[in-house]
Amino acid sequence: MLNFAVGPVMSSESVLAIGAEQVPYFRTPEFSDLMLENERLIKKFSKTNERSRAVFITGSGTASMEAAVMNTFTEQDKVIVIDGGSFGHRFVEMLRIHKIPHDIIVPEFGHSITEDQLKLYDGKGYTGFLLNLDETSIGVLYDIHLISDFCRRNHLFLVVDSISSFLCDTFDMDALGVQMMITGSQKALACPPGISVIVMNEEAVERVYSHNPQIMYLDLKLALDNGKRGQTPFTPAVGILRQIHQRLKEIDENGGVDAEVTKTERLATYFRDKIEEYQLPFTISSKDLSNAVTPLSPQNDKSAYEIFDILKKEYKIWICPNGGELRDRVFRVGHIGDLSTNDYDVLINAFLDIKKRNII
Ligand SMILES: *Cc1c(COP(=O)(O)O)cnc(C)c1O
Numbered sequence: 001m002l003n004f005a006v007g008p009v010m011s012s013e014s015v016l017a018i019g020a021e022q023v024p025y026f027r028t029p030e031f032s033d034l035m036l037e038n039e040r041l042i043k044k045f046s047k048t049n050e051r052s053r054a055v056f057i058t059g060s061g062t063a064s065m066e067a068a069v070m071n072t073f074t075e076q077d078k079v080i081v082i083d084g085g086s087f088g089h090r091f092v093e094m095l096r097i098h099k100i101p102h103d104i105i106v107p108e109f110g111h112s113i114t115e116d117q118l119k120l121y122d123g124k125g126y127t128g129f130l131l132n133l134d135e136t137s138i139g140v141l142y143d144i145h146l147i148s149d150f151c152r153r154n155h156l157f158l159v160v161d162s163i164s165s166f167l168c169d170t171f172d173m174d175a176l177g178v179q180m181m182i183t184g185s186q187k188a189l190a191c192p193p194g195i196s197v198i199v200m201n202e203e204a205v206e207r208v209y210s211h212n213p214q215i216m217y218l219d220l221k222l223a224l225d226n227g228k229r230g231q232t233p234f235t236p237a238v239g240i241l242r243q244i245h246q247r248l249k250e251i252d253e254n255g256g257v258d259a260e261v262t263k264t265e266r267l268a269t270y271f272r273d274k275i276e277e278y279q280l281p282f283t284i285s286s287k288d289l290s291n292a293v294t295p296l297s298p299q300n301d302k303s304a305y306e307i308f309d310i311l312k313k314e315y316k317i318w319i320c321p322n323g324g325e326l327r328d329r330v331f332r333v334g335h336i337g338d339l340s341t342n343d344y345d346v347l348i349n350a351f352l353d354i355k356k357r358n359i360i
Contacts, residue, residue, distance in 0.1 A: 002343055005320040006136055006164055006293050007186040008193050009337025014250065015191055015243045023239045031238070032230030034245050039227065041248040042197055045257040046181055047172040051202045055223035056195055056244075058236045061163040061184035064196035066094050067218040068159050068180050071208045072128070073100045079128040080105060080121055080156070082113060085137035086324070087161065091130045112143040112288040118150045128157040134165035137322065139286045139295035139332055141169060148176040157207065163187055163196070167257060168264045168292040168336060179204040188264065188292065188336040191244050194237040200224075264291040268335040271344045280351050281360050285330055293320070294333045302360050304331040310359060315350045 003010050011019075024031070035056070042054040057064045069091070073079055079102040081091050095102040103121070107113045129151050134141050144160070151158040159180040162171060166181075167188035173181055179201050186193035198220065200208065208220045216222075222233040251260050268291045275282060275296070282296040298304050308321040308331050320332040333347070354360050 001316060001318065002346060003318045003337065004333045004335075004339070004343075004347060005318050006332060006334040006336065007184070009186065009188075009190050009334060010339060011190050011192070011243070012247070012250070012338045015246050018243045018246055019192065019239065021239075021242075026236070026238045027231065035227070035230035035232075035241065038241065038245050038248060039230075041252055042183075042199060045167065045248075045251065045260075046199045047257070048174050048181075048199060048201060052173070052200060053205055053224055053227065054197055054199045055220060055227050056197055056232065056236060056241060057218070057223065058194060058232070058234070059196060059218075060186075060193055061161070061182065061196045062090065063218065064182045064184070064198050065091065065161055067220055068161075068182055068198060069094045069100065069130070070098055070213040070215060070218060071211050071220040072157060072159065072180065072204065073098070074211065075099050075101070077101065077127045078103075078125055079130060080126050081130040082107065082132070082135075082142060084113075084140055084142075085132075085135040087132040087135055087137055087163075091132070091161070095130075107140070107142075110138065110140060110286045110288075112140060113146070115146055118146065122150070122154060126154060126156055128159065130159050130161075132161040132163070133171070134162075134169065134290035134292055136164040136290075136293060136332075138326070138330065139289060139293045141165065141286075141288050141290035143288070144171070144176055144178075148178070152177055157204075164292045164336070165290055167251070167260045169290050170258075170261055173199065173201065179207070185240055185244060188260070189244060189247055190337045191247055192240050195240045195244060198223075261291065264335050267339060267341065267344065268292075268294060270341050271333060271335065271347075274344065274348045278348060278352060280348075280355065292334065292336050294335070295330050296333065297330055298360060300360075303328040307331055307354070307360060310354060311350055315353075317347055317350055319347075 166183040181199040185191040185195040281299040
């Protein structure tokens with residue numbers, strides 16, 4: 001299998017090897033040490049300080065998105081949310097379910113939001129801002145500097161779902177004044193799905209301790225309290241946390257987050273250049289790209305889903321299809337996971353082959 005999806009992605013041999021081991025009992029000093037190191041490295045790679053905290057939630061990224069919403073906002077808040085694709089819709093749905101007043105900004109398709117769009121919301125009594133830094137569904141990276149400035153001047157609590165952008169695009173949590181950042185195990189962390197991570201700065205930790213969400217499993221106070229000694233309130237996905245530990249240490253040993261971002265950028269650029277070099281009949285459908293993924297629209301009315309299907313069935317190559325109304329219009333090629341330029345050559349050759357066969 002050669003997998004260019006945007007999660008789950010290909011894991012390294014060393015991460016896979018841990019997946020083949022027995023899962024140990026976890027209320028032990030050894031597991032606590034591993035978890036404390038996980039927290040330290042996640043904070044380091046988020047570029048935040050010692051006073052910040054990171055907690056590990058057993059649940060996919062959506063669990064942490066909902067935990068972030070429930071533990072920091074109430075009916076007294078007024079939140080801005082960017083709704084640019086299926087992950088933006090998800091935040092909107094959560095705000096609706098939890099009865100948190102909100103307004104939606106819809107970007108132009110394939111673009112980040114603009115300064116003019118944001119200006120309309122200045123000084124209007126908002127208290128929070130939610131966004132998916134890379135709206136993975138359509139491969140649009142929002143302008144975090146613009147949003148960070150806006151939140152600073154309006155004193156908004158900024159929650160960033162960085163699930164597919166973490167380790168792929170430059171991100172400095174403290175410099176940007178981001179209060180809460182979310183990521184997940186199955187994107188650039190390149191581990192199996194099942195764990196998501198919430199990084200909170202000092203202000204966010206305080207805010208969490210002053211809220212009482214009507215839920216037990218996702219009450220972040222419990223996660224923060226237990227995390228102080230490297231533990232979790234309930235049985236976590238122990239095996240995945242051990243794989244995450246391996247992966248984080250490898251990133252650290254190989255030059256840290258900056259080197260990882262550079263590697264992802266190099267793969268993304270390599271692939272995008274090849275598309276152009278071979279004049280493949282695809283148009284990149286985003287003007288503001290993340291290094292994590294390239295969204296492509298087939299030309300000549302060819303179906304994006306059919307291309308995904310043929311590559312999977314006949315070439316054993318997985319790209320990422322889209323759902324809903326974009327099913328036939330867009331497919332995505334990821335640049336995360338254990339991939340090399342050679343792997344992209346294999347993909348490009350498959351594209352050239354289906355071109356020769358007049359499929360595209
Ligand atoms: C993958 C992803 C999620 C998480 O989705 P889950 O299926 O719950 O893991 C959330 N937001 C973004 C931007 C993502 O890319």
